[in-house]
Amino acid sequence: MIGVVVRGLSKSFGPVQALRGIDLVVEPGDFVVLLGPSGCGKSTLLNAIAGLDDIDAGSVQIGGVDVTQREPSERGIAMVFQSYALYPTMTVRRNLSFGLRVRSVPKTEIERRVAWVSELLQIGGLLDRKPSQLSGGQRQRVAIGRALVQQAKVFLLDEPLSNLDAKLRTEMRIELKRLHQSLGATIIYVTHDQIEAMTLATRIAVMRDGRIEQYAAPDVLYERPATLFVAGFVGSPGMNFLSGSLGRASTPVARIETDTIPLDSYPFRAAFAEGGEVVLGIRPEHVSLADPGARGSVIEAETLFIEPMGADTLVWFQYGSQRISARLSPQRARGLSGKVRLALDIDQISLFDPTTERRL
């Protein structure tokens, strides 16, 4: 198996710097997701790895070989595009075999591989159709199949599921995960959908403004976001941010509104700066209704409105001048109103410096 190493990659489009010195190591067999809002450079990075765009500086290694100067076809990669980019005038069979025919692969080998892929993706019945005669999901399968027949070691996928409807997307997500596990190939996958990223990835690189904000396993990203941006971008519904200041009673505390929240168990990364401003991040699922006599940090807030989401219900509260949401069971949320006591799970919080936006 083969990994990908990107070093110091920069790229600008005129005055716009799309990538600012990207370093990324993709271990062999990893499923890496490049995640970020539109315009963050994630597709540009993928195109640079594929060799489809010229880069300004930096290098790309695939399988230990520097491929920076090589054509896309000489990099041992296969790619799936957002618009599928199937050749409209060719049948599915010819779409699948085009790359192999270009490379003059023997006919029997082409047939063998097309048969293998069409069985793997269950597109055997579609081989003689044109792309215009396929549904969105079928086109997606063919596009993936066209990448698979190449038997490349590295697969690059550029938002492959974003044109599918929600149900089909979930199905294809499972399919992709199954493919990754059965083929064991290295995959780099671009998406702006954080649920896709969380479910598929072995590691996620969250990007913003041409930089990688954090590159970590999904659970690390979710539980210990390195920056405010990552904390806010990953997770739905989003993390609550409460601003306040750091203080010291007998142990470190955060003073938010009129409450004092003990931080004695918080693993500070940075030096503790008393009196400094702080943003306390806590996910809605770590906010619960405080039972009478509950210990830990209890705050008092006013119920604002209730958003049922099926399995859970999101309840919004006014807490002093700030807002906070809690993810509660529908039974507990039903009929909530007025002043409510909320318990914050202090072991699950993240603290950020509001000026550097970095984790404390």
Added chain:
Amino acid sequence: MSALTAPARIGRFGLYAFLIATALFFAIPLLVVISTSLKSLDEIRDFSIFVPPSSPHFSAWWKAWHAACTGLDCGGVHVGFWNSVRILIPSVTLSVLAGALNGYALSHWKVRGADLILLALLLGAFIPYQVILYPLVKITSTIGIYSSLPGIIAVHILFGLPVMTLLFRNFYAGLPDQLVKAARVDGAGFWRIFASVMLPLSVNILIVATILQTTGIWNDYLLGLIFAGRENQPMTVQLNAIATTSTGEIEYNVNMAAALLTALPPLLLYFASGRFFVRGITAGAVKG
């Protein structure tokens, strides 16, 4: 349509009456030409041009095709017809292909100064022929193709290039970039992508371009007169010579028949290819 009120019915009648009258008005010259070409000379002389032929016959057509005189040559317009065909086929084929290739390169590949080239082409499309005639005569005679078949073909390709390139560039710019990227990842190069992916997608635009060029080149008079040379005079030039030959009696019926014969090929082309203008072939090629 079943429940029109009386005033609406009258309005509709008026509309159709107006349209038919207008159509007839514009059709009169053509009808006169057709009817005159089917008359004998005596009939033309003795009756009004609006009187239909008493006994229509095609002898004037036959004469126009086989025996009409231009100066001392009495070979009919069929000589010019075949000259026109010989000029038309290579000129159209090469200018359309060159336009397609240019358009593809300019829209999907990084060409240094592509914007400048495009601007130059746009300007080129607006420059009147007359301005460059003399320099072009000097250039073609310097490289030795003035007044020859290759000469007139080269000139037609040259003059066709701006419009053809712009036409194809705009068409290809509308095709998704990812198509070319996918083909590049699949290992195809510039030419392979052009031949295997782009050209098959271009059927409609190729037909449009072919029609444009065929009509333009077939109807051309000026360039044919200047660059083709006496041996390769196209049909239009010969038609003019027939009509202006002033020895003896003016054979109006033969002139009309020759004019109709000359105008016929582009007309037939329009009838044969109209339906391709409306067909969309890339529908469903990309997003669902």
